[in-house]
Amino acid sequence: MADALDPTGASEAARWRGLAPVHAPDAEWLLLGSFPGVASLRAQQYYGHPRNQFWRLVGEVFGVDLVAMTYPERLAALGAQRVAVWDVITETEREGSLDSAIRHPFASDLGRLLQQLPALRTIGFNGGTALRFGLKQLGPLAARYRVLGLPSSSPAYTMPYDDKLRAWRELAGPLNDR
Secondary structure, X not given: OOOOOOOOOOOOOEEEEOOOOEOOOOXXXXXXXXXXXXXXXXXXXXXXXXXXXXXXXXXXXXXXXXXXXXXXXXXXXXXHOOEEEEEOEEEEEEOOOOHHHOEEEEEOOHHHHXXXXXXXXXXXXXXXXXXXXXXXXXXXXXXXXXXXXXXXXXXXXXXOHHHHHHHHHHHOHHHOOX
16 A cells, blocks of 8 residues: 555555644644645645645745745745644545545644644635535634635636635735734
């Protein structure tokens, strides 16, 4: 069976382990995806598929050219902007990269992460699957935060980029007075 470090590309669903959360204790924003795609797992990088629009969207929202940076520079820039990143699913079976192919998911321990982020004010869910899984996991904890369901940054979600960006700009909302 394949794992995130040794994917076989087999035609049957493989068991995949996701990536560790990226955060600093002063994070004010938490961006949660569903589960990394195959390209991201192979690269061991969040949003590693070259057509995924995450880095472009977040860069435009926070005024930082994340696309031009290396992956370590991107993570450092997110930290400087007080943005944390993780996924709502930590392990799953899936063939390919589509959320619709997720089977037997193990939930990430979002409650534990939130305890490590005392300055957190906004949680943005990257796509509908992340929103559904995440809200179920958070339960009443969600009421403590500004929660946004954002259009997926995935290339499989074909909403025009400008429409995605308009929705993602809501992240900066009331915290844009920094």
